Amino acid sequence: KNRQNNVYGHGEVRALDALLEAAERDYVFNTNISVTISTPATLDNRIHLERGDSIAFEVSENMETVQWRSNHLRDDWSNIHTYESGDTFGELSIIDIIHQIEHLPGIAVMGNHTISLRGVQDQDGVTSASPLVTAEIMVMDDDTNPPMPSSEDGLSAATIAVVSVGGIILFLAVLLLISTISSREEGTLAGKDLQTYLDSQIVDAVDSDLSENPFWEEKA
Numbered sequence: 001k002n003r004q005n006n007v008y009g010h011g012e013v014r015a016l017d018a019l020l021e022a023a024e025r026d027y028v029f030n031t032n033i034s035v036t037i038s039t040p041a042t043l044d045n046r047i048h049l050e051r052g053d054s055i056a057f058e059v060s061e062n063m064e065t066v067q068w069r070s071n072h073l074r075d076d077w078s079n080i081h082t083y084e085s086g087d088t089f090g091e092l093s094i095i096d097i098i099h100q101i102e103h104l105p106g107i108a109v110m111g112n113h114t115i116s117l118r119g120v121q122d123q124d125g126v127t128s129a130s131p132l133v134t135a136e137i138m139v140m141d142d143d144t145n146p147p148m149p150s151s152e153d154g155l156s157a158a159t160i161a162v163v164s165v166g167g168i169i170l171f172l173a174v175l176l177l178i179s180t181i182s183s184r185e186e187g188t189l190a191g192k193d194l195q196t197y198l199d200s201q202i203v204d205a206v207d208s209d210l211s212e213n214p215f216w217e218e219k220a
Contacts, residue, residue: 026077027120030128034060035119037135038089044138046112051141054091055115057133062086063119064127070097071114071134074104080117092117095144097137109142 038056041047047055059066064085067077078100083090092115101109115137119130 027127027129030121030130032060033063033119033121033128033130035063035066035117035130035133036060037117037133039135041136046136046138048138048140049094049097051143051145052094054093055135055137056089056091057117058089059087059119060130062121063130064122065120066090066117067120068092068096068115068117070101070104071116072101072104072107074107075100077118094139094141097139098142098144101139102142110139112136112138 036058037047038058039047039054049055057066062085063083066080066083068080069075069077078096080090080092080096082093097113097115098109101107101113113136114134116132116134118132121128121130
């Protein structure tokens with residue numbers, strides 16, 4: 001005869017107690033502190049991350065650190081190193097996300113992921129953690145090289161470099177011209193006003209032309 005389901009009785013499960021015990025495995029669970037993600041999601045309820053993007057977040061009060069992890073089973077909590085203790089806001093960059101996910105076996109970096117953030121507070125010798133805040137993300141670009149910077153008016157870095165080099169060359173050409181004029185007269189330009197020197201050169205040139213003009217001598 002088959003045994004009935006109730007032959008061995010029913011076990012007692014305390015779900016809430018089990019949940020709280022799991023939540024306090026590493027830190028004391030603290031509902032008085034919180035982390036909020038401020039980067040808005042798109043229409044598909046995901047945060048799309050392109051090259052150079054970050055996920056911005058805010059904290060309710062003084063935190064020792066802010067940690068994050070993906071929901072993949074082999075992942076673990078990591079500190080967000082750009083967050084400084086006492087800051088009220090911070091960012092999780094796509095570079096940090098890529099570097100962590102790419103080391104998980106069997107997980108593709110590109111595509112959809114679920115990540116969680118929590119704040120950790122150390123106060124009066126007690127280390128506590130905030131409730132988790134979760135975000136759905138989509139990694140659109142797995143290139144970890146930072147994007148090329150551009151100026152506010154839309155000029156590329158290469159254009160700015162060319163203009164800068166051109167300005168330097170023009171400046172050196174002017175210095176060379178002044179040096180040539182100065183050395184031609186054996187240093188007569190040194191210590192003199194440039195405008196005065198040029199005026200005297202013009203007067204000398206005019207006098208020289210007039211002295212060689214026979215018609216001018218007759219008039220004189």
